[in-house]
Amino acid sequence: MILKAHLISKSFHSHEKVVLFKDLSFQIKKGQAIAITGKSGVGKTTLLHILGGLEKPDSGEIYIQDTIMTPSNSAFLRQTHLGFVFQAANLLEDFTALENVLMPSKIARKPQNINYGLHLLDQVGLLQRAHFSSKLLSGGEKQRVAIARALCNNPSLILADEPSGNLDQTNASLLKDLLFSLVKKQNKSLILVTHDMDLAASCDESYCLSNGSLISHKHATI
Numbered sequence: 001m002i003l004k005a006h007l008i009s010k011s012f013h014s015h016e017k018v019v020l021f022k023d024l025s026f027q028i029k030k031g032q033a034i035a036i037t038g039k040s041g042v043g044k045t046t047l048l049h050i051l052g053g054l055e056k057p058d059s060g061e062i063y064i065q066d067t068i069m070t071p072s073n074s075a076f077l078r079q080t081h082l083g084f085v086f087q088a089a090n091l092l093e094d095f096t097a098l099e100n101v102l103m104p105s106k107i108a109r110k111p112q113n114i115n116y117g118l119h120l121l122d123q124v125g126l127l128q129r130a131h132f133s134s135k136l137l138s139g140g141e142k143q144r145v146a147i148a149r150a151l152c153n154n155p156s157l158i159l160a161d162e163p164s165g166n167l168d169q170t171n172a173s174l175l176k177d178l179l180f181s182l183v184k185k186q187n188k189s190l191i192l193v194t195h196d197m198d199l200a201a202s203c204d205e206s207y208c209l210s211n212g213s214l215i216s217h218k219h220a221t222i
């Protein structure tokens with residue numbers, strides 16, 4: 001098991017209490033790709049952040065490869081096992097594509113392997129953009145850099161939040177092929193939040209987040 005969520009709950013309090021999910025359990029194995037769909041505002045991003053240790057649940061536990069996540073080890077577990085692709089690429093605009101790709105190893109205080117960074121950019125078809133300032137890149141290119149960056153620490157699990165949400169159809173389809181080929185080739189696990197039903201159907205299993213629960217749809221074709 002790469003990741004296991006055990007009875008996690010999360011609510012927000014603004015004018016009134018909003019329960020996003022209650023006692024939700026979920027797990028993902030090595031090499032498995034899982035989609036999470038659901039209407040806007042149901043809590044998909046919050047769930048992904050909680051699974052990846054970027055936000056705390058109100059109750060419940062997250063295990064990454066059998067280690068329970070705590071406030072003191074969550075950064076280490078994230079850096080060691082997880083790669084994030086955010087909805088908006090979230091690149092640091094003042095840095096080059098290559099510097100962005102290598103940022104996770106810098107944050108983890110690991111030696112920066114420039115050749116490995118170039119190799120990752122090559123895998124997403126952007127070797128020739130390595131030294132471009134990231135603000136000069138197109139939307140599709142930024143998302144591809146974001147995927148290369150998610151792979152920087154060689155994570156076993158990639159968490160991707162509507163990675164093709166801001167892209168036109170051609171770029172969205174390129175990005176989808178790229179993500180799945182990387183996951184397959186390197187036997188990585190993937191949790192993909194998406195509105196795109198085709199993309200969800202490309203995963204081994206999909207869940208719809210609705211009324212605070214995950215409803216499973218197993219895909220018979222895979």
Ligand SMILES: Nc1ncnc2c1ncn2[C@@H]1O[C@H](COP(=O)(O)OP(=O)(O)O)[C@@H](O)[C@H]1O
Nearest residue numbers: 012013014020039040041042043044045046047
């Ligand atoms: N820090 C926060 N404080 C209060 N409400 C929040 C916070 N973060 C998200 N929310 C609310 O929680 C709900 C779910 O948000 P989100 O997880 O981004 O949903 P989704 O990704 O499914 O669109 C939304 O109504 C959002 O406004």
Ligand SMILES: [Mg+2]
Nearest residue numbers: 044045046161
């Ligand atoms: Mg969201």
